[in-house]
Amino acid sequence: MSAFRAGRAAKAWAGAETAAIPFGHPEVDAATAGLRRGALHDVSPAGAPDMAAATGFALACAGRLLSAAGRGSLWLWVRAEMAGREAGEPYGPGxxxxxxxxxxxxxxxxxxxxxxxxxxxxxxxxxxxxAVLIEPFGDDRHLDLTACRRLSLIADGGRSTGILLRTGGAPGPTSAVTRWCVAAAPSSGGPHPGNPVFAAELARNRLGPVGAWMMEWRIDEQSFRAPRLRHRAEASGSLAVPLSGRLAAASGDRSSRPAGPAAVVPFRAR
Incomplete structure (x- = not known):
């Protein structure tokens, strides 16, 4: 990044207010008063299968911050080398x-x-x-409460927002304003792919209550909302379709019944 571009971005961002910006999800905004800028936020996966969901949630938060900062604003993603090996590198088209x-x-x-x-x-x-996305990997003695406090103080003094994405390890002590535990949830797009939905638990909130919500990331609007989940009851009370009772369609060119018991082939060690 050129010095000119960095300086221009710094001037653009320095003029922005440091107040919180709304997530876009009414219940989440009521609990958090919005995504606070000039602070550190902590994001962890609910389990090993939810690493991608936690990353998506952290990226969505960065998207909210970029939208509020306006055109010309930049964002930084600092990753451990092992995080790239395990989860892949950032992909521009994605x-x-x-x-x-x-x-x-x-x-x-x-x-x-x-x-x-x-x-x-x-x-x-x-x-x-x-936004500064911070992604170490695994459990490391360097990522202790003192390190988190340093990040929090620098974020507060520099009017920048840090998002600590903990992948490959258990959540450790933190001084972050908020701590989120994120899992994947069904999309609300019906039979077609829809916007990502996160099962987000606010496990720590220094400024208000905690809670858990389903949060849909509206890509076109760069904002969260409460999703219209497919598994929610509609007017009929259910979206489930009863099974017909048949396990498989009958074969069209041969009998659907097995010809007989399968042959048993003995295994002989050489």
Whole structure:
């Protein structure tokens, strides 16, 4: 990134208000008063299968911050090298399909957690980024409460917002304003692919109550909302379709009944 572009982004972002911005989901906004800027937020997967969901939720939060910061704003993604090996590297067309402009991304890969934290601190202090996504990997002694406090203080002083994405390890101690535990949820697109939906639990909230909600990321609007879930009861009370009782269609060119018991082939060791 050129020095000119970084300076221009810093000026654009420095003029933005540091107040919270709404998630777009009424119940979540009522509990959190919005996504607070100039602070650190913590995002963890509910389980190993939910790493992609947690990443998507963190990216959606970054999208909200970028939308509020306006045109010309940049965002930083600092990742541990192991995170890229396990989950893959950021993919430009995929980010664009999610509503994030990859040309505004500054991606940094660090060898270990200590380097991730060091780069994240520099990014937060620079005041050049609307969002700083911080992704170490696994359980590491460097990612302790002291490290989180440093990130929180720098974010507060630099008017930047940090999103600590914990992948590959258990949630550790944190000083973040909010801590989210995220799992995947069914899309609300009916029979077709729809917007991503997250089962998001607010496990820590320094500014209000905690809770759990279904949150749909509206890609076109870069905002969350309460989803219209397929498994919610409609007027009939159910979306389930009863089974016909047949397990498989009959064969069209041969008998659907088995010809007889299968042959048993003995195994002989050589």
């Amino acid at each position: 980010l664009a399909a999610f509503g994030l402009d990859p040309s505004r991304l500054v991606a940094v890969t660090a060898a270990n957690t200590a380097d991730v934290l060091r780069a994240a601190e520099e990014g937060l202090a620079a005041r050049a980024f609307a």
